[in-house]
Structures are given as structure tokens and as C-alpha cells.
Amino acid sequence: MAEIVILLAIKKIGNALANGAADQVSMQFAKYGKQKVDLQGSMGRVARELRVIHDVVCQMDIRNSNNQVYEGWLEEVRKVAHVMEDIVDEYLYLIDQEHDIGYCFYLKQGFRKPGSLLYLNQIAFKAKEIEKDLAHLSEIKNRWVPMIQNGDTSSSNYIVKRSQDLANISRSLDEEDLVGVDKNREILEQWLAGADLECSVIALLGMGGLGKTTLAANVYRKEREQFQCHAWVSISQTYSREDVLRNTFKELFKDNVSVLSNTAAMDITCLEETLKRFLEQHKYLIILDDVWTPQAFDDLSRVLIHNDKGSRLIITTREGDVAALASPGHILKLEALPEDKACDLFHKKAFPTDKNHECPAELKSLSHEIVSKCKGLPLIIVSIGNLLRVREKTVEEWRRINYQLSWELINNLRLDHIRNVLHLSFIYLPAHLKSCFLYCSLFPEDYLFKRKQLVRLWIAEGFIEERGESTLEEVAEGYLKELIDRNMLQLVKRNSFGRTKELRMHDILRELAVDLCQKDCFGVTYEDKCVGSLEMDGRRLVMHKLKKDIQHSFSGIHQLRTVIVVDDNMPSFTLLPLLCKKSRYMTVLELSGLPIEKIPDAIGDLFSLRHLGLRNSKVKMLPRSIEKLSNLLTLDLYRSDIRYLPSGVVKPKKLRHLFAEKMNYLDWRDIHSHSGMTIPIGLGNLTNLQTLRTLEVQGESVRHLGELRQLRSLRLSNVKGIYCGRIRESLVQMQYLSKLSVNASDENEVLLLNVLPPNLQTLSLRGRLEQGSLDESPLFQSDGGQNLCALALSWSQLRKDPLPSLSLLSNLTLLHFTRAYNGEQLTFLTGWFPKLKILFLRDLPNLNQLEIQQGAMAGLERLSLVNLNSMTEVPPGIEFLVSLQYLVFHEITGDFLTLLRECSAIRGKLWHHTLRL
Numbered sequence: 001m002a003e004i005v006i007l008l009a010i011k012k013i014g015n016a017l018a019n020g021a022a023d024q025v026s027m028q029f030a031k032y033g034k035q036k037v038d039l040q041g042s043m044g045r046v047a048r049e050l051r052v053i054h055d056v057v058c059q060m061d062i063r064n065s066n067n068q069v070y071e072g073w074l075e076e077v078r079k080v081a082h083v084m085e086d087i088v089d090e091y092l093y094l095i096d097q098e099h100d101i102g103y104c105f106y107l108k109q110g111f112r113k114p115g116s117l118l119y120l121n122q123i124a125f126k127a128k129e130i131e132k133d134l135a136h137l138s139e140i141k142n143r144w145v146p147m148i149q150n151g152d153t154s155s156s157n158y159i160v161k162r163s164q165d166l167a168n169i170s171r172s173l174d175e176e177d178l179v180g181v182d183k184n185r186e187i188l189e190q191w192l193a194g195a196d197l198e199c200s201v202i203a204l205l206g207m208g209g210l211g212k213t214t215l216a217a218n219v220y221r222k223e224r225e226q227f228q229c230h231a232w233v234s235i236s237q238t239y240s241r242e243d244v245l246r247n248t249f250k251e252l253f254k255d256n257v258s259v260l261s262n263t264a265a266m267d268i269t270c271l272e273e274t275l276k277r278f279l280e281q282h283k284y285l286i287i288l289d290d291v292w293t294p295q296a297f298d299d300l301s302r303v304l305i306h307n308d309k310g311s312r313l314i315i316t317t318r319e320g321d322v323a324a325l326a327s328p329g330h331i332l333k334l335e336a337l338p339e340d341k342a343c344d345l346f347h348k349k350a351f352p353t354d355k356n357h358e359c360p361a362e363l364k365s366l367s368h369e370i371v372s373k374c375k376g377l378p379l380i381i382v383s384i385g386n387l388l389r390v391r392e393k394t395v396e397e398w399r400r401i402n403y404q405l406s407w408e409l410i411n412n413l414r415l416d417h418i419r420n421v422l423h424l425s426f427i428y429l430p431a432h433l434k435s436c437f438l439y440c441s442l443f444p445e446d447y448l449f450k451r452k453q454l455v456r457l458w459i460a461e462g463f464i465e466e467r468g469e470s471t472l473e474e475v476a477e478g479y480l481k482e483l484i485d486r487n488m489l490q491l492v493k494r495n496s497f498g499r500t501k502e503l504r505m506h507d508i509l510r511e512l513a514v515d516l517c518q519k520d521c522f523g524v525t526y527e528d529k530c531v532g533s534l535e536m537d538g539r540r541l542v543m544h545k546l547k548k549d550i551q552h553s554f555s556g557i558h559q560l561r562t563v564i565v566v567d568d569n570m571p572s573f574t575l576l577p578l579l580c581k582k583s584r585y586m587t588v589l590e591l592s593g594l595p596i597e598k599i600p601d602a603i604g605d606l607f608s609l610r611h612l613g614l615r616n617s618k619v620k621m622l623p624r625s626i627e628k629l630s631n632l633l634t635l636d637l638y639r640s641d642i643r644y645l646p647s648g649v650v651k652p653k654k655l656r657h658l659f660a661e662k663m664n665y666l667d668w669r670d671i672h673s674h675s676g677m678t679i680p681i682g683l684g685n686l687t688n689l690q691t692l693r694t695l696e697v698q699g700e701s702v703r704h705l706g707e708l709r710q711l712r713s714l715r716l717s718n719v720k721g722i723y724c725g726r727i728r729e730s731l732v733q734m735q736y737l738s739k740l741s742v743n744a745s746d747e748n749e750v751l752l753l754n755v756l757p758p759n760l761q762t763l764s765l766r767g768r769l770e771q772g773s774l775d776e777s778p779l780f781q782s783d784g785g786q787n788l789c790a791l792a793l794s795w796s797q798l799r800k801d802p803l804p805s806l807s808l809l810s811n812l813t814l815l816h817f818t819r820a821y822n823g824e825q826l827t828f829l830t831g832w833f834p835k836l837k838i839l840f841l842r843d844l845p846n847l848n849q850l851e852i853q854q855g856a857m858a859g860l861e862r863l864s865l866v867n868l869n870s871m872t873e874v875p876p877g878i879e880f881l882v883s884l885q886y887l888v889f890h891e892i893t894g895d896f897l898t899l900l901r902e903c904s905a906i907r908g909k910l911w912h913h914t915l916r917l
Contacts, residue, residue, distance in 0.1 A: 180341030209379035320485030336376025349385025441513030568593030852877030
């Protein structure tokens with residue numbers, strides 16, 4: 001959607017004018033006052049014009065998706081917005097370079113008439129031209145493009161009508177289209193027929209195309225006669241409260257003409273009161289279909305009386321915050337159909353004349369491939385089945401459809417309703433979420449996003465807006481949660497204390513989003529199967545599944561802002577020097593996993609670079625020019641081959657996330673398997689750091705550690721007892737720290753830490769703890785310990801059972817021991833660790849008895865016992881772990897394995913084992 005491109009250009013102009021650039025210009029270009037004022041004036045006028053265009057475009061919808069005149073005009077607006085973005089980048093580039101290295105830079109770059117004044121004049125001239133272009137586009141709009149129409153063809157009325165058409169299609173589907181819904185239908189019927197006389201609110205939740213309306217309609221037709229009155233009301237994205245009330249009256253009194261005629265002249269207040277009085281006296285069933293906002297429900301709930309007559313209200317929605325309005329325990333979340341049910345439904349539609357809907361043998365494999373691409377969405381399955389019903393039943397024809405299914409979804413007019421169902425979800429997204437959503441579509445199909453990684457990329461791209469005192473990371477996580485709640489992204493995995501850890505985008509949504517990305521020049525996905533050379537006009541390039549290197553330039557390289565390679569199997573990546581030279585406005589370089597050994601010095605010229613990812617690469621050294629990356633926010637060197645950081649790494653003062661951890665050995669049994677990097681003099685300059693992993697502690701760095709008061713995640717290595725005092729003092733200053741890892745310099749070094757930051761949630765201590773006991777340790781008795789959710793102790797050399805002390809940490813969800821305890825027995829008493837979900841015991845050589853009392857660890861889901869040499873029996877009380885789902889036993893004896901297999905308490909659990917050789 002063009003409004004995304006326009007909005008990003010507006011943001012960039014605003015940043016250039018408001019975030020300090022103007023002050024810097026005043027100092028560096030004081031003698032060019034007139035040019036400065038003229039240029040900033042032009043930028044301001046362009047921003048205002050683009051803002052109006054943005055607001056107008058936001059009112060447009062899928063009605064214009066095939067309007068060639070409108071699309072042609074919009075394409076010109078996109079081009080102007082992109083050119084303006086280039087102009088702003090040139091302006092910022094001039095400021096940065098003049099500030100850092102001055103006049104000589106322009107000589108090196110080869111300008112015909114060196115000097116800042118000439119370049120400033122050129123930029124001002126281009127900005128004036130943009131003003132003229134926008135004025136011309138406005139004239140074209142007024143002459144040829146009726147942007148906003150009146151009457152029933154208005155944008156909002158069109159959306160209402162289209163939503164209702166789609167709902168009517170879903171409501172009219174046959175009984176045979178309901179496949180794989182028996183369990184959900186049974187639950188819904190039970191809720192409707194329940195003995196509870198209080199009015200219950202039931203929510204059907206799921207992404208568009210899952211069959212919420214179809215299921216609700218099926219149950220409604222069967223059960224409505226059990227109620228004294230009933231009504232089906234479609235809400236849609238843009239609704240009128242008065243229209244909804246009148247439609248409710250029409251449904252309730254469809255057979256009573258006199259009542260309907262009496263309501264015709266009523267105002268909205270009278271309508272509400274009349275409807276309220278009627279419902280107060282009746283047991284009613286009302287379906288509110290396609291509710292998009294809690295406000296829509298609130299607007300209507302005032303007339304839906306809780307009359308203690310057993311009334312029921314069902315809402316269908318794609319939005320999690322709407323479903324949250326349901327009565328406790330009455331949210332029915334619909335999921336995609338399993339493969340067997342999806343095939344059944346597909347065969348019913350593709351082979352309707354066959355008595356048993358049998359698929360011919362020669363088409364079975366193609367049938368399974370086509371169904372798998374539908375990803376379990378009933379709407380897609382039914383539509384593709386209907387499409388193939390009228391096609392030839394030949395291998396050639398079905399293979400052709402299979403190969404071009406993505407194209408069919410985007411272009412086939414018979415599948416227009418699919419696009420509209422899913423486009424409605426996108427259209428209704430707030431502007432700040434649209435760019436985040438489209439960004440995810442640039443990554444490969446079924447790509448698993450890590451929450452923190454995605455948040456860092458969104459921030460680097462400039463998608464995240466500041467909100468009050470919240471950090472950009474906190475705002476971004478709010479965006480992420482909202483996209484999940486709206487069923488635009490799918491939650492795949494949570495961490496041990498319930499936060500999103502991994503997520504993905506539904507493949508069908510991705511197909512439609514990729515099409516939008518290409519139309520808007522938002523970004524391009526490139527892989528080996530792409531036909532022809534790499535030619536593009538997008539601002540972002542994501543490459544994956546490349547079997548050979550890209551060794552030459554390509555059109556559009558100069559306008560690239562983002563390059564991401566999602567492929568650790570590329571044999572080489574020689575494009576980097578060219579990118580550093582040609583793409584000087586680069587913002588994101590994510591090259592993790594690539595066999596890159598050297599970073600060009602020219603990378604320092606990428607003044608806009610905000611994210612540099614070299615995780616798991618072969619890079620051995622960073623160039624000194626890294627110090628020129630004044631806008632850098634994330635530097636990810638995790639598990640690269642870099643051993644030392646250049647002194648200039650402390651100069652990018654905006655740096656928020658620094659990952660600099662090395663893997664020394666693959667054997668986890670060595671306390672030195674991982675280590676950090678030393679930070680040169682000047683660590684205290686990085687006051688915006690939120691993540692520092694891992695700092696190799698030395699005298700100089702530990703003295704300035706307390707100045708990093710914005711830290712949220714900190715990992716320290718090579719910690720010696722003499723440093724612990726300074727570390728304790730620093731931790732007290734870190735009020736926001738939520739994750740802390742401390743690694744001792746060797747196994748016998750004592751970690752003398754007796755205080756924890758107040759908001760700490762995750763703690764890992766690798767090293768000997770004082771006195772070999774936790775009884776007297778103040779560490780876990782301080783206020784900071786009460787917020788701990790995850791605790792890992794390694795090489796602790798504890799001689800006394802630590803569980804009595806740790807049991808005071810009632811919020812623990814993960815407990816991990818590695819070489820932490822030298823005793824023979826661990827006993828989990830009743831009531832201990834009520835929230836614990838994961839228990840990991842590894843390499844405890846003397847442990848021969850693990851006892852679990854009834855009521856201990858009541859919520860435990862995963863138990864891992866690894867290399868426990870002395871364990872000869874299944875832990876007594878394991879049968880009390882009723883929530884247990886996974887058992888992991890590594891390096892166990894054959895006799896112990898036999899006992900495990902004979903243990904009835906673990907039958908039916910998912911478990912894995914390896915034998916000790």
C-alpha cells in the first residue's frame with residue numbers, strides 16, 4: 001500500500017528537521033544561512049503535502065486495486081516519495097561527512113566543484129523540483145482521478161458492502177463444506193445449551209478464511225429455535241451503530257411488519273431503549289459477525305441485557321482483544337485443518353460428481369501438494385477445489401495449476417473473494433503496523449522469526465515510533481503482540497515464562513503481502529528460482545536459497561537501504577565491497593552465517609547504517625572505520641571469528657545492542673567453552689547500551705560498568721573475585737536489568753555476589769558460590785531474587801541441598817543445574833516451585849536419589865536428566881508430575897533405560913534418550 005512508502009518518507013523528513021540535524025547544520029554551515037532556510041522550508045512543505053496525500057490514500061481500499069488510472073497516479077506518488085527520501089538522505093549525508101572529515105571528502109568523491117555550498121545548493125534544487133512534482137500530481141489527481149467519492153460508492157460503504165458479501169458467502173456454504181469442525185461444533189452447541197441462566201458471551205477467534213462465520217452459521221441454523229428470539233448481525237470494520245440497531249430489529253421482527261414500521265421514525269436513543277426493553281423479556285441468541293474492535297462490542301453491549309434467562313451472544317472476530325471480552329472460558333480459537341481433513345474437503349469440491357469424491361491415482365501426489373499449499377485454510381481449500389472442478393483432470397493441467405498457484409491467488413478473478421477476505425485484515429491495520437507486517441513477508445516461506453531479532457530489525461528500519469517513556473524495544477514488542485492478536489502473525493513458541501519466543505507468517509498471507517511489497521517497491525525477495533538476473537527497484541533486498549554468489553552490480557543497487565541474507569550455505573559473498581561503495585544510504589546489513597572473512601574499510605562511509613549483523617560469520621577483524629558509524633544501533637558479532645574489538649567501537653554513542661561472544665570449544669563441560677571480548681577504553685561512552693554480551697572483564701572496563709544504566713541484558717566472562725566488589729556496585733545502578741549472566745575465570749574462582757538488581761528475571765552463574773551452601777547467602781533472599789523466573793547454576797560446588805533456599809523463589813519457571821551440586825540427594829517437597837515448567841539436571845556425579853513429593857512442581861512440563869552417573873532408579877514420585885509432557889535422558893546406562901521403559905508413569909510422554917558408551 002502506497003501510504004507506507006509515503007509515511008516512511010514523512011518520518012525521514014521529520015527526523016532530518018527535528019532530531020538535531022538542524023542544530024548541526026547551524027554550526028557547520030552558518031555562512032550558508034539562506035540555503036539552509038530555503039532547503040528546510042522546502043522539506044517542510046513537501047512533508048505537509050505528503051501528509052495530506054497519505055491521509056487521502058489511507059481512505060482508499062481494495063475497490064481501487066484494479067483501477068489502472070488510480071494505480072498509475074499512485075505509482076507516480078510512490079516515485080516522488082522515494083526521490084524525496086533520497087534527497088533527505090543526501091542532506092543527512094552531507095551533514096555527517098562535513099562534520100566528521102570536512103572538505104577533503106568531497107574532493108575524494110570527485111564532485112566537479114568541490115565544496116559544501118555547491119552540494120547544498122544541489123540538494124535544495126532537487127527539493128524545489130519535488131515541490132513542483134507534487135503540485136503537478138495534485139493537478140492530475142483533480143483532473144483525472146476522483147479520489148474520494150460520495151454516496152454508496154464511498155470508501156467506508158464499499159468496505160461494509162464487501163464485508164457483508166463475504167459474510168453471506170460464508171453463511172451460505174453447504175453442510176459438506178464443514179469438514180474437521182465436529183469438536184468445535186460440539187463445544188459451541190454445549191455452550192449454547194448450558195444450564196447457566198446468566199447471559200454468556202462466546203467468541204470464535206481466528207484469522208480470516210478459517211471458517212468462523214461458517215461454523216457460527218451452521219450452529220445458528222440448528223440451535224436458534226431453542227431461543228425465544230434470534231438475530232444475525234454483521235458488524236464489519238466500518239459500521240454505523242444506528243444501522244446495526246436497525247438491522248437487529250429487522251432480524252428480530254422480520255415477520256412483524258407493524259413493529260418495523262414503528263421503528264422507522266425512531267432516533268438512535270429510542271431504538272436502543274426499545275430494543276433493550278424487548279430483550280429484557282426474552283431468551284435471545286444474537287450473533288455479532290466480524291467484530292473488529294472492542295469499541296464496536298461496547299457500543300452494542302449496552303442494549304444486550306443480562307436478563308438471567310439463559311441468553312447467548314456469539315461474536316466472530318480476528319482480533320484477540322475482542323475475543324478477550326468473552327465470558328471466562330468461552331473463547332473458541334479455530335485452527336487450520338489437519339492434512340487429512342484438508343484433503344477430504346478439497347476432494348469434495350474438486351470431485352463433486354464422484355460418489356465417494358475419490359481422487360484419481362495419477363493426481364494424488366499433485367493433489368497433496370496443492371492442499372499443502374493451502375495451509376489448512378478452509379476458504380482457500382474450497383476455492384481452489386472449485387477452481388479445479390472445472391479444469392481438465394489431467395496431470396499436465398493440475399501440474400500447471402500447482403506450479404502457478406501463487407500467481408492464481410494474486411491474479412485469478414475467480415479467487416477475488418480470497419484476496420478480499422485477507423486484504424480486509426491488512427487494510428484495517430493501523431499505519432504503524434503495515435510496514436512491520438510487509439517486512440515479515442520478505443523473509444522465506446515458513447521462516448521462524450526470533451522475537452528479539454525481529455524487534456531490532458524493525459527499530460533499525462525506522463518503523464517504530466517513540467511512545468512516552470517506553471523504550472523503542474518495548475514499543476516494538478507491543479507492535480508484535482498486536483500483530484499476533486490480530487492473527488496476522490502466528491505464535492509458534494513461548495519461552496519458559498510465557499513471552500513470545502518464535503513466530504511465523506502464514507504462507508497465504510505472505511503471498512498476498514509479497515505482491516503488495518513489489519507493487520510499492522517496499523522490498524524484494526530473491527532466490528535461485530527467480531528467473532533472470534537480479535534487477536530491482538525496491539528499497540530492501542532479502543536473499544535466500546542462493547547456490548552461487550552474486551558477483552556483479554545490478555540496477556537499483558544505489559537505492560538499497562536494506563540487504564539481508566537468510567542463508568548460511570552460500571559458498572561466498574563478494575557483493576559486500578560493492579554494496580559499501582554503491583549503496584551509501586544502507587541502513588541494515590544482516591549477513592549472519594556467511595563465509596565473509598573481511599569487512600571493507602568503506603563500510604565506515606555507510607553513515608546511515610543502524611544494524612550490522614555478522615553472527616556466525618568468518619570475519620576475523622573489524623576495520624577502524626567502524627568508529628564512523630555514528631547511527632549504529634546493533635552490532636552483532638556473536639560467534640564470529642573476531643578476537644579483538646577496535647578502539648573505535650566505543651564511538652557510536654547510539655549503540656543499543658552489542659553481541660561479542662566467542663565459542664572456544666564445542667564441549668559444554670569446559671567452563672571456558674564460551675568467552676567474551678575486551679572493550680577498549682571508553683566503555684562508559686556507550687550509555688544507550690541495552691544489551692552487552694559478552695564483556696571480558698578487566699580492570700578498566702569494570703570501572704565504567706556502572707555507567708551503563710540502560711542495560712537490560714548483561715553477560716560477563718573472566719570474572720575474578722577481585723572484580724566482584726565493583727560488579728556489585730554496578731549492578732545496584734542497573735534498575736532496568738532483566739537478564740544477567742556471570743562466568744568465573746576458572747572453576748575455583750568464587751563469585752562473591754550478594755545483591756541482585758530489583759527487576760532481574762533471568763540469572764546464570766557459572767562458577768563457585770561462597771561457602772558451598774545457599775543457606776546463608778543473601779543473594780536469593782534479597783528483593784531482587786523474588787522476581788526471578790529463570791535460574792541457571794553451573795560449577796557452583798554446592799555441598800548442601802540448595803532446594804530449601806531456592807524454594808523461596810516462587811516465580812521460577814526454569815531451573816537449570818550443571819555441575820552445581822556435589823550431594824547425593826535432591827528432594828522436591830510439597831508446594832515447592834509451583835510455577836516451574838522446565839527442570840534441567842546435568843552432570844551431577846554424586847546424585848543417586850531424586851525424590852518428588854506429591855504437589856511439588858505441579859506445573860512441570862519438561863524434565864531433563866543428563867549424565868547423572870549415579871542414578872540407578874526412576875525418580876520416586878515422577879507419577880505426581882501430571883503436567884509433564886517431555887522427558888529427556890542423556891548418557892544413561894542400558895539398565896536404567898530398561899527401568900524407564902517399564903515405568904508406567906512415563907508411558908505416553910514424549911521422551912528421548914542416549915545411552916552411555
